Amino acid sequence: xxxxxxxxxxxxxxxxxxxxxxxxxxxxxxxxxNFWKALAHQPDNLxxxxxxxxEVMAPGALDTVTKEMLYLAVSVANNCEYCxxxxxxxARAKGMTDEQYGELLAIVAMASQTNxxxxxxxxxxxxxxxx
Amino acid sequence: xxxxxxxxxxxxxxxxxxxxxxxxxxxxxxxxxNFWKALAHQPDNLxxxxxxxxEVMAPGALDTVTKEMLYLAVSVANNCEYCxxxxxxxARAKGMTDEQYGELLAIVAMASQTNxxxxxxxxxxxxxxxx
Amino acid sequence: xxxxxxxxxxxxxxxxxxxxxxxxxxxxxxxxxNFWKALAHQPDNLxxxxxxxxEVMAPGALDTVTKEMLYLAVSVANNCEYCxxxxxxxARAKGMTDEQYGELLAIVAMASQTNxxxxxxxxxxxxxxxx
Amino acid sequence: xxxxxxxxxxxxxxxxxxxxxxxxxxxxxxxxxNFWKALAHQPDNLxxxxxxxxEVMAPGALDTVTKEMLYLAVSVANNCEYCxxxxxxxARAKGMTDEQYGELLAIVAMASQTNxxxxxxxxxxxxxxxx
Amino acid sequence: xxxxxxxxxxxxxxxxxxxxxxxxxxxxxxxxxNFWKALAHQPDNLxxxxxxxxEVMAPGALDTVTKEMLYLAVSVANNCEYCxxxxxxxARAKGMTDEQYGELLAIVAMASQTNxxxxxxxxxxxxxxxx
Amino acid sequence: xxxxxxxxxxxxxxxxxxxxxxxxxxxxxxxxxNFWKALAHQPDNLxxxxxxxxEVMAPGALDTVTKEMLYLAVSVANNCEYCxxxxxxxARAKGMTDEQYGELLAIVAMASQTNxxxxxxxxxxxxxxxx
Numbered sequence: 160x161x162x163x164x165x166x167x168x169x170x171x172x173x174x175x176x177x178x179x180x181x182x183x184x185x186x187x188x189x190x191x192x193n194f195w196k197a198l199a200h201q202p203d204n205l206x207x208x209x210x211x212x213x214e215v216m217a218p219g220a221l222d223t224v225t226k227e228m229l230y231l232a233v234s235v236a237n238n239c240e241y242c243x244x245x246x247x248x249x250a251r252a253k254g255m256t257d258e259q260y261g262e263l264l265a266i267v268a269m270a271s272q273t274n275x276x277x278x279x280x281x282x283x284x285x286x287x288x289x290x
Numbered sequence: 291x292x293x294x295x296x297x298x299x300x301x302x303x304x305x306x307x308x309x310x311x312x313x314x315x316x317x318x319x320x321x322x323x324n325f326w327k328a329l330a331h332q333p334d335n336l337x338x339x340x341x342x343x344x345e346v347m348a349p350g351a352l353d354t355v356t357k358e359m360l361y362l363a364v365s366v367a368n369n370c371e372y373c374x375x376x377x378x379x380x381a382r383a384k385g386m387t388d389e390q391y392g393e394l395l396a397i398v399a400m401a402s403q404t405n406x407x408x409x410x411x412x413x414x415x416x417x418x419x420x421x
Numbered sequence: 422x423x424x425x426x427x428x429x430x431x432x433x434x435x436x437x438x439x440x441x442x443x444x445x446x447x448x449x450x451x452x453x454x455n456f457w458k459a460l461a462h463q464p465d466n467l468x469x470x471x472x473x474x475x476e477v478m479a480p481g482a483l484d485t486v487t488k489e490m491l492y493l494a495v496s497v498a499n500n501c502e503y504c505x506x507x508x509x510x511x512a513r514a515k516g517m518t519d520e521q522y523g524e525l526l527a528i529v530a531m532a533s534q535t536n537x538x539x540x541x542x543x544x545x546x547x548x549x550x551x552x
Numbered sequence: 553x554x555x556x557x558x559x560x561x562x563x564x565x566x567x568x569x570x571x572x573x574x575x576x577x578x579x580x581x582x583x584x585x586n587f588w589k590a591l592a593h594q595p596d597n598l599x600x601x602x603x604x605x606x607e608v609m610a611p612g613a614l615d616t617v618t619k620e621m622l623y624l625a626v627s628v629a630n631n632c633e634y635c636x637x638x639x640x641x642x643a644r645a646k647g648m649t650d651e652q653y654g655e656l657l658a659i660v661a662m663a664s665q666t667n668x669x670x671x672x673x674x675x676x677x678x679x680x681x682x683x
Numbered sequence: 684x685x686x687x688x689x690x691x692x693x694x695x696x697x698x699x700x701x702x703x704x705x706x707x708x709x710x711x712x713x714x715x716x717n718f719w720k721a722l723a724h725q726p727d728n729l730x731x732x733x734x735x736x737x738e739v740m741a742p743g744a745l746d747t748v749t750k751e752m753l754y755l756a757v758s759v760a761n762n763c764e765y766c767x768x769x770x771x772x773x774a775r776a777k778g779m780t781d782e783q784y785g786e787l788l789a790i791v792a793m794a795s796q797t798n799x800x801x802x803x804x805x806x807x808x809x810x811x812x813x814x
Numbered sequence: 815x816x817x818x819x820x821x822x823x824x825x826x827x828x829x830x831x832x833x834x835x836x837x838x839x840x841x842x843x844x845x846x847x848n849f850w851k852a853l854a855h856q857p858d859n860l861x862x863x864x865x866x867x868x869e870v871m872a873p874g875a876l877d878t879v880t881k882e883m884l885y886l887a888v889s890v891a892n893n894c895e896y897c898x899x900x901x902x903x904x905a906r907a908k909g910m911t912d913e914q915y916g917e918l919l920a921i922v923a924m925a926s927q928t929n930x931x932x933x934x935x936x937x938x939x940x941x942x943x944x945x
Contacts, residue, residue, distance in 0.1 A: 160682040161411050162509045163522075192418075194404070197411045201523035203607065204530070208404060211600055215400045220389035225356055229363045229397045235934040236367035238500055238762055239405035243936055244419040246401075247686045258351035260687075261725035264934055266360045268728070268927045269346045270377075273325070273339060274370035275926035279890040279919055280292050280328045281898055287323075288375040289553040291813040293902040294915075332916035335923070338735055345727065366541040369631055369893055374543055378555040391556075392594035395541055399597070402537035403530045410497040410526055412505055420684040422944040423673050424771045425784075454680075456666070459673045463785035466792070469866055470666060476858065477662045482651035487618055491625045491659045498629035500762055501667035506681040508663075520613035528622045531608045532639075535587070535601060536632035542554050542590045549585075550637040551815040628803040631893055636805050640817045653818075654856035657803055661796045661859070668795035672759040672788055674767055685935050716942075718928070721935045732928060739924045744913035749880055753921045756884045760891035763929035768943040770925075782875035790884045793870045794901075797849070797863060798894035804816050804852045811847075812899040 165196035174202035178209050185213070192245060224254045228263055235267055296327035305333035309340050316344070323376060355385045359394055366398055427458035436464035440471050447475070454507060486516045490525055497529055558589035567595035571602050578606070585638060617647045621656055628660055689720035698726035702733050709737070716769060748778045752787055759791055820851035829857035833864050840868070847900060879909045883918055890922055 168179060179199065182191050198205045216226050227250035234242035247260070255263075299310060310330065313322050329336045347357050358381035365373035378391070386394075430441060441461065444453050460467045478488050489512035496504035509522070517525075561572060572592065575584050591598045609619050620643035627635035640653070648656075692703060703723065706715050722729045740750050751774035758766035771784070779787075823834060834854065837846050853860045871881050882905035889897035902915070910918075 160677075161413050162506060163411060165414075192416050193413045194408055197413045198407065200519065201527065204407075204523065204527050207527075207604055207607065208407070208530070211400055211403070211604070214596065214600065215393075215396045219393050220387060221359075221393045225359070226393070226397055228352075228356070229360060229394060230401045232360045232363050233367045233398050233401035234405050235930065236364045237402060237405040237409075238933050239408050240936060241408040241413045241415055242401070242405050243934060244415045244686060248419045256351060257724065261728065262346075262350050262352045262357070263360060264931060265346045265725065265728050265731075266357055267364050267934055268732070268931050269342055270361045270364035270373070271368060271930035272342070272923045272927040274365050274368040274373050275890065276329065276335075276339070276919060276923050277325055277370050277372040278368075278893050279898060279922055280294060281895060282292050282324050282328045282372045283296075284372055284375045284553075285323050288379045291808075293899060331912065332920065334738060335916065335920050338738065338920075339923070342731055342735070345731065366537065369540050371543060374541060375555060388593065392597065395538060396594065396597050396600075398541055399534045399538050399601070403534040406497065406533035407526060407530045409500050410505060410529055412502060415684075422939075423675050424768060425673060427676075454678050455675045456670055456673075459675045460669065462781065463789065465869065466669075466785065466789050469789075469869065470669070470792070473662055473665070473862055473866070476862065477655075477658045481655050482649060483621075483655045487621070488655070488659055490614075490618070490622060491656060492663045494622045494625050495629045495660050495663035496667050498626045499664060499667040499671075501670050503670040503675045503677055504663070504667050506677045510681045518613060524608075524612050524614045524619070525622060527608045528619055529626050531604055532623045532626035532635070533630060534604070536627050536630040536635050538591065538597075538601070539587060539632050539634040540630075542556060544554050544558075544586045544590045544634045546634055546637045546815075547585050550641045628799065631802050633805060636803060637817060650855065654859065657800060658856065658859050658862075660803055661800045661863070664799035665792045665796040668759065669788060669792050671762050672767060672791055674764060685937050687935060689938075716940050717937045718932060721937045722931065728931075732931070735924055735927070739917075739920045743917050744911060745883075745917045749883070750917070750921055752876075752880070753884060753887045753918060754925045756887050757891045757922050757925035758929050760888045761926060761929040761933075763932050765932040765937045765939055766925070766929050768939045772943045780875060786870075786874050786876045786881070787884060789870045790881055791888050793866055794885045794888035794897070795892060796866070798889050798892040798897050800853065800859075800863070801849060801894050801896040802892075804818060806816050806848045806852045806896045807820075808896055808899045809847050812903045 161193070161197045163197055163200055165193055166199040167196075171199045172202050175199040175205055178202065178205050182209060194241065194245065224250065227253045228255060228259070232263060232267055236271070292324070292328045294328055294331055296324055297330040298327075302330045303333050306330040306336055309333065309336050313340060325372065325376065355381065358384045359386055359390070363394060363398055367402070423455070423459045425459055425462055427455055428461040429458075433461045434464050437461040437467055440464065440467050444471060456503065456507065486512065489515045490517060490521070494525060494529055498533070554586070554590045556590055556593055558586055559592040560589075564592045565595050568592040568598055571595065571598050575602060587634065587638065617643065620646045621648055621652070625656060625660055629664070685717070685721045687721055687724055689717055690723040691720075695723045696726050699723040699729055702726065702729050706733060718765065718769065748774065751777045752779055752783070756787060756791055760795070816848070816852045818852055818855055820848055821854040822851075826854045827857050830854040830860055833857065833860050837864060849896065849900065879905065882908045883910060883914070887918060887922055891926070 168176060179191055179195060182195060198208060231246040231250050234246050299307060302310065310322055310326060313326060329339060362377040362381050365377050430438060433441065441453055441457060444457060460470060493508040493512050496508050561569060564572065572584055572588060575588060591601060624639040624643050627639050692700060695703065703715055703719060706719060722732060755770040755774050758770050823831060826834065834846055834850060837850060853863060886901040886905050889901050
């Protein structure tokens with residue numbers, strides 16, 4: 160249960176419906192995920208998030224599956240349950256293999272461990288890291 | 291200032307010195323970073339972290355620079371100051387370009403935004419994400 | 422399922438029951454929320470939290486609904502599922518409109534984004550911010 | 553020291569300079585804060601963040617100072633050092649009094665305490681909170 | 684529902700099965716918890732985590748129940764739902780009393796409160812803390 | 815530099831001075847740490863935090879040094895720089911040895927690693943953990 164009702168397409172404001180139409184077309188799907196149905200209460204947020212995602216996740220100096228894996232790693236570190244599920248699914252859909260997922264998990268775990276140690280010990284940053 | 295003195299090589303226990311020697315050899319450097327000098331007070335932790343890092347960061351289904359970028363993204367999401375500096379430096383040393391770094395930052399920012407929204411709205415996970 | 426049984430009023434220690442009575446009277450309700458029933462195992466914690474909440478959330482330089490929205494924003498940033506639900510409900514009960522909630526969500530999202538960027542880039546604090 | 557050099561205006565790409573000009577004009581200042589000089593390496597990110605901020609922080613159902621205080625509360629909960637300083641300064645510039653700041657701090661502290669307890673006890677969400 | 688299927692013993696790779704056998708023997712149980720069944724997809728991660736846990740949690744300068752309580756306190760601060768449940772259970776199994784658990788919770792709550800205040804106010808570290 | 819000036823004793827309100835006097839007497843010190851000087855702007859917060867700390871940290875079912883180590887572990891997991899320094903110092907003052915500190919650090923690191931994995935994999939809680 161979300162903190163707001165998930166909106167049906169027919170109950171959305173026209174500005175929200177236009178964004179949902181755009182998501183469906185861009186992804187070639189008949190329906191959008193729950194995230195968008197919750198966000199559709201605020202057409203401005205909805206549009207801004209969708210436009211931002213398209214810009215950020217378009218292939219560039221990094222390819223699409225690398226971008227999806229980075230998105231997933233951050234979502235996991237930020238402990239977002241919905242995002243862990245949705246971005247594991249989308250990284251797989253973009254080509255992440257089981258082996259790559261396993262290595263990603265090992266990196267998330269290892270980094271969380273050394274992050275905790277460096278934060279606990281308050282290790283001063285080496286001069287060499289500051290150019 | 292760390293919460294422990296950064297240990298000089300000569301002041302380390304032999305078990306710690308053996309790990310430091312291994313790090314120097316593996317990386318082809320004359321001296322190790324502050325992180326290792328702080329960790330050297332506990333030779334067991336030092337060895338376990340170093341062995342874990344070598345296993346996890348060896349090229350596999352993911353190449354080295356992708357692994358470094360994932361490590362950096364997690365370190366940033368976990369808000370580790372030391373790690374943000376050290377892993378930005380090591381990702382660059384492994385080949386991350388300025389453009390790739392810019393795209394990584396944009397993904398970290400975008401993910402943090404949608405993570406916060408999904409957590410705020412407590413969006414229920416779509417059945418389609420649960421196989 | 423909590424990590425402790427939710428206590429029924431009749432099973433509480435007298436010191437806990439006195440606090441629960443006080444909560445019911447202050448809020449004009451017949452029963453308290455699950456949070457209090459879990460906390461009632463430790464009458465001292467229960468009393469300290471309840472007294473603290475009353476002091477902190479009483480109207481002062483900030484009005485009640487602003488205080489509730491700040492509480493909600495922090496709870497969401499801290500990723501507390503129970504608190505996201507309970508404080509969205511209590512902010513609404515105190516007068517937060519749908520529009521205000523939408524703007525609050527947009528701020529939480531935007532702040533999480535720029536927080537992540539500043540932390541990733543380790544931007545040095547401007548002298549002007551340090552009076 | 554940031555992980556990137558803070559860019560001088562003259563070293564920015566024209567697309568970045570256009571955004572910086574816009575920030576200066578909107579804020580009536582001669583120079584922008586370090587955050588923008590670090591972000592200016594990626595004109596696209598720079599533009600997207602600036603446009604998002606303007607949309608989100610414009611007065612609406614919430615007034616400007618309330619929005620700034622919410623931004624500050626989230627930044628503090630997310631433990632962003634730069635943002636704690638910059639948004640304390642900007643909330644004050646928008647009218648937050650010392651008393652209001654004190655009450656905001658008390659709420660951040662109290663919420664962090666009850667968030668931790670609810671997360672520790674994994675209290676199940678009351679049916680009444682789920683409409 | 685995990686992001687991977689929980690593996691049955693018969694479906695595990697031999698390297699994973701060997702670790703699971705070791706866990707069962709060390710703990711004197713017939714079956715392992717879900718965590719290990721999810722981790723068993725990556726025998727290397729599985730082995731590394733299990734070996735690390737055994738080293739770290741063996742009695743040393745700290746006794747077993749103190750170690751379990753520290754593990755629990757960190758898991759709660761890191762907001763891990765699975766870990767809050769599993770480590771509350773294992774701390775109890777190792778001897779943590781209801782009273783000790785109550786005091787642990789009060790400390791987690793109190794620390795989260797003062798942590799938030801120190802982070803909000805960005806209090807400079809006293810010289811006396813830096814030896 | 816804190817976000818507020820650190821208050822000198824002579825500049826504090828009488829209610830704040832009374833709390834500071836109490837801290838000095840309880841700890842047998844001539845001066846208090848920066849945390850209290852920053853908090854002294856809000857006498858109510860100051861008093862509530864000090865009273866809460868005294869209640870929570872008094873010896874009970876857990877002895878003083880165990881309580882200090884739990885406080886430290888949480889402060890580190892919450893990534894509070896000030897608190898990592900101040901609570902490492904106070905745990906040592908209460909009797910934490912170098913060996914115990916080393917084991918505490920190993921637990922913080924290990925827990926952060928398994929917390930991240932359980933959160934990433936969204937492992938469902940075993941029925942056995944839910945009594």
